[in-house]
Amino acid sequence: MASKLDETKSALVRAADDANKIAQEISQLGPRFGQSVQAVQNAIEGTSRGEDKKIIGILQDAEKKAKAAVSALEQAAKASKQVANNL
Amino acid sequence: MGSGLADVSAKLQTVVLDLQKYDQLLSDSRRALVELDERIRGVLEGSASGRQQQVGIYIEAANKHVRSTSASIQEAKRAANDYISGAVNPTTVTRSGDATVSFSTFAVPPTPVAEPGTGTVAGSAGTDAGAAEGSTDAAAVPEAGGGKADGGSPKPSFRESMLQHWENLPKTLRLKNQNQLDEAKAKKIEDKEIFNTRRDLRAHFTDNPENAFAAKLQMRNPRNAAMHFLHTDDSLQSLSNHQTIKLLTSELKKMESGVSDLAGVDLAAHRTKVEGWLARFHELSGTPLEPYSPDSLKELLALTEEIKQEFPEKPKVSLADLILQADPGMAAIYVGRLVGTLVSQMLTPVSGPVGISAKVLTKTLSNTAMEAYKHRHSCLTRDKNPPPLGKLLGTNFVMQLGLACAVEFGLNRVAIPFLRDVLEEQGKTITKDLLVRAVQIGIRRPVTPVWEI
Numbered sequence: 001m002a003s004k005l006d007e008t009k010s011a012l013v014r015a016a017d018d019a020n021k022i023a024q025e026i027s028q029l030g031p032r033f034g035q036s037v038q039a040v041q042n043a044i045e046g047t048s049r050g051e052d053k054k055i056i057g058i059l060q061d062a063e064k065k066a067k068a069a070v071s072a073l074e075q076a077a078k079a080s081k082q083v084a085n086n087l
Numbered sequence: 088m089g090s091g092l093a094d095v096s097a098k099l100q101t102v103v104l105d106l107q108k109y110d111q112l113l114s115d116s117r118r119a120l121v122e123l124d125e126r127i128r129g130v131l132e133g134s135a136s137g138r139q140q141q142v143g144i145y146i147e148a149a150n151k152h153v154r155s156t157s158a159s160i161q162e163a164k165r166a167a168n169d170y171i172s173g174a175v176n177p178t179t180v181t182r183s184g185d186a187t188v189s190f191s192t193f194a195v196p197p198t199p200v201a202e203p204g205t206g207t208v209a210g211s212a213g214t215d216a217g218a219a220e221g222s223t224d225a226a227a228v229p230e231a232g233g234g235k236a237d238g239g240s241p242k243p244s245f246r247e248s249m250l251q252h253w254e255n256l257p258k259t260l261r262l263k264n265q266n267q268l269d270e271a272k273a274k275k276i277e278d279k280e281i282f283n284t285r286r287d288l289r290a291h292f293t294d295n296p297e298n299a300f301a302a303k304l305q306m307r308n309p310r311n312a313a314m315h316f317l318h319t320d321d322s323l324q325s326l327s328n329h330q331t332i333k334l335l336t337s338e339l340k341k342m343e344s345g346v347s348d349l350a351g352v353d354l355a356a357h358r359t360k361v362e363g364w365l366a367r368f369h370e371l372s373g374t375p376l377e378p379y380s381p382d383s384l385k386e387l388l389a390l391t392e393e394i395k396q397e398f399p400e401k402p403k404v405s406l407a408d409l410i411l412q413a414d415p416g417m418a419a420i421y422v423g424r425l426v427g428t429l430v431s432q433m434l435t436p437v438s439g440p441v442g443i444s445a446k447v448l449t450k451t452l453s454n455t456a457m458e459a460y461k462h463r464h465s466c467l468t469r470d471k472n473p474p475p476l477g478k479l480l481g482t483n484f485v486m487q488l489g490l491a492c493a494v495e496f497g498l499n500r501v502a503i504p505f506l507r508d509v510l511e512e513q514g515k516t517i518t519k520d521l522l523v524r525a526v527q528i529g530i531r532r533p534v535t536p537v538w539e540i
Contacts, residue, residue: 008130018123021119044098051166054166055166065152065153066152070149083131
């Protein structure tokens with residue numbers, strides 16, 4: 001039994017690590033989204049039909065969603081570790 | 088390329104490529120999350136703990152956010168690609184400060200970024216040159232033209248633009264425009280001739296107070312009367328000649344009421360007789376452009392004499408008035424023919440109720456004759472734009488008279504002796520070539536003269 005519990009704990013810890021790892025990868029997009037927003041502004045800022053604002057809005061929305069995903073993954077990792085610790 | 092628009096396109100393409108990398112990263116993350124979710128579900132399967140369930144909920148939420156992020160990236164890519172494609176679509180894209188700059192002129196290569204591994208382009212990539220939609224084949228992309236979206240090249244001048252526009256017009260449209268220009272030019276000349284005619288007529292009426300006709304006009308309403316006459320002169324250039332005659336005769340009737348020879352004439356009583364004349368004229372004249380035969384001409388002259396005897400003291404316009412009562416629509420035609428017949432007898436000064444000089448009367452009547460010819464020609468050919476004889480010949484009444492007579496009497500039989508007499512009386516000469524040219528203009532067909540001047 002003890003070994004199975006350890007296996008579960010280990011699995012949860014690994015899951016937490018994996019979640020953190022995925023979160024880190026996704027979090028790398030944060031500044032990149034910012035760079036893309038800047039690039040769009042440099043390229044077509046102030047278009048009469050607002051294409052630049054549209055694209056930038058989409059990118060900023062994507063950045064928020066990515067941050068939410070990172071946050072959810074961090075929460076998942078934290079919860080997973082807590083579960084592992086409480087086993 | 089070197090244009091700002093090309094730079095814009097390149098920058099946006101870079102953004103799209105970056106977004107493609109983000110999407111790839113998110114795709115890897117999604118796969119990892121799916122695997123992690125399955126693993127955690129396996130680890131926590133059967134667990135009733137709220138904390139344990141919370142882990143699954145977080146993972147699921149993370150997965151949802153990642154998918155949503157990926158969807159947003161796809162949307163951003165589409166928007167960027169649409170912008171790039173739209174750059175070759177006229178009036179689609181403008182930049183602030185570049186109001187109404189059309190990018191169609193600049194032919195920016197539409198190179199939306201292809202989906203990875205598919206070889207197809209997200210969105211449409213249509214071009215003016217018909218570059219393949221959805222194709223990434225560089226050969227289908229037109230060469231980039233010069234650009235000015237960023238203020239690089241000077242804007243073509245208005246003149247250059249119009250010349251280019253002219254060059255780009257279809258040939259038929261160019262010809263149409265040229266014809267319109269020619270017509271406008273001809274009309275300008277024509278207007279000048281009409282103006283000169285008006286001036287001459289005005290001078291005649293105002294500078295000859297002793298002229299009985301002018302005096303009568305001035306007694307009534309000189310200006311209106313003169314304008315009526317001038318209007319008549321102008322209208323003689325139009326198709327509504329019978330209306331013109333109506334106006335003139337109506338005006339004359341008003342002026343002459345009580346003293347005119349027309350007073351007391353029972354027009355209705357003459358109606359049948361006039362109708363009979365019209366019928367005989369029609370029968371005698373035959374095809375208008377064919378010379379009368381000597382016999383028919385003889386009979387025509389006899390008929391004219393008969394009409395003259397019927398109204399020995401009446402102004403010739405009164406004769407027109409009578410005919411108008413019978414058949415206003417055809418009156419101008421026959422009036423013209425009558426005038427052509429009678430005009431030779433009007434070259435001597437006319438002293439009568441009208442009192443108008445032979446010169447003016449002859450000119451007026453010859454105009455009438457020609458307009459009658461035009462009207463007749465129009466009726467026969469159903470041509471809405473009959474030859475503008477009087478206009479082409481200007482105000483040279485001798486030429487008009489000659490042409491009218493040439494047409495009315497027959498080109499080779501009667502006209503030339505008559506013309507010769509006219510010219511001698513007027514102390515003018517006319518060359519054979521000029522006469523031939525005038526007649527050719529008048530009848531719109533070549534003439535082979537057999538006469539001798």
